Amino acid sequence: MKALFPDTTGFSVTNLKYIKRWYSFYTETDAIRQRSVDELGTGDDENRQRSVDDLGMPHYFGQIPWGQHIDIFTHCETTEQALFYIKKTIENNWSRPKLNAKIEEDLYAKQGAAITNFDTALPVPQNQLAKELLKNEYNLNFISAEDIEQEKDLEEALAKNITKFLLELGRGFAYLGRQQELRMDEETAFFPDLLFYHIPQRRYVIVELKAVKFMPEFAGKLNFYVTAADKLLRGPDDNPSVGLLICKTAKKTIVEWSLQDIGKPLGVATYQLQEIVERTVAELEQRKEEKE
Numbered sequence: 328m329k330a331l332f333p334d335t336t337g338f339s340v341t342n343l344k345y346i347k348r349w350y351s352f353y354t355e356t357d358a359i360r361q362r363s364v365d366e367l368g369t370g371d372d373e374n375r376q377r378s379v380d381d382l383g384m385p386h387y388f389g390q391i392p393w394g395q396h397i398d399i400f401t402h403c404e405t406t407e408q409a410l411f412y413i414k415k416t417i418e419n420n421w422s423r424p425k426l427n428a429k430i431e432e433d434l435y436a437k438q439g440a441a442i443t444n445f446d447t448a449l450p451v452p453q454n455q456l457a458k459e460l461l462k463n464e465y466n467l468n469f470i471s472a473e474d475i476e477q478e479k480d481l482e483e484a485l486a487k488n489i490t491k492f493l494l495e496l497g498r499g500f501a502y503l504g505r506q507q508e509l510r511m512d513e514e515t516a517f518f519p520d521l522l523f524y525h526i527p528q529r530r531y532v533i534v535e536l537k538a539v540k541f542m543p544e545f546a547g548k549l550n551f552y553v554t555a556a557d558k559l560l561r562g563p564d565d566n567p568s569v570g571l572l573i574c575k576t577a578k579k580t581i582v583e584w585s586l587q588d589i590g591k592p593l594g595v596a597t598y599q600l601q602e603i604v605e606r607t608v609a610e611l612e613q614r615k616e617e618k619e
Contacts, residue, residue: 352400391416408435437462443594444586461594472600478536482520499527509555519552531556531568541577543585553591
């Protein structure tokens with residue numbers, strides 16, 4: 328390898344072992360090669376197979392540094408999971424510490440895993456695209472748990488930390504405001520908690536916040552807000568608006584039943600305040616020491 332690449336360094340014993348592991352990880356399944364076939368478009372089978380053989384790894388593999396590659400394939404269990412983090416790293420220009428933080432919080436499992444009715448409320452492929460916008464749990468560790476007693480407190484905290492919340496929501500979200508007025512007539516107006524616009528998907532996202540467990544009546548109110556957004560805000564080139572309810576806890580069956588007959592596309596997720604976890608661990612350790 329030194330003879331082939333005389334100006335290249337990094338061929339230590341450890342790194343060569345990583346290179347071998349990297350190659351083995353991605354060639355143990357057909358996921359990479361099948362993805363390459365899909366990216367080539369139409370054509371006869373013989374030419375497509377020849378192109379795949381010539382192509383090898385997808386082109387975007389070379390768009391992230393080797394250090395990020397090591398962190399991805401050494402922490403991922405499947406190639407689909409690894410491909411997810413590679414594409415997210417490229418899209419968001421993640422540094423190595425940021426990538427590791429996302430792997431540690433298991434973004435792959437959270438992204439697109441929120442409970443929704445998108446399959447029935449949106450046509451294909453809109454349903455799948457909309458799913459990719461939402462997580463099943465949002466990490467709000469930049470908010471002090473002691474300050475959150477009701478949804479107004481959570482709303483104010485997110486508004487004050489909107490930049491951090493936008494980063495947690497993901498790429499492409501634009502913040503339009505808190506308690507944005509949706510006016511039907513001179514006497515009737517409604518004010519959803521937070522309003523966003525997702526630029527790549529060209530759709531409004533209405534966010535309602537609850538500092539309590541999910542209740543079926545929450546879905547009805549959010550359904551109305553999404554209807555109002557479609558009628559009052561949505562333009563001719565916009566895709567259907569979606570609603571996201573973020574609450575303290577949610578039982579899957581109750582959420583699914585609540586969304587079953589809802590007409591507008593809604594999703595339900597929970598939030599995690601990291602301070603609660605840290606304080607609980609500290610308290611348990613202190614109690615253990617006291618008993619000893």
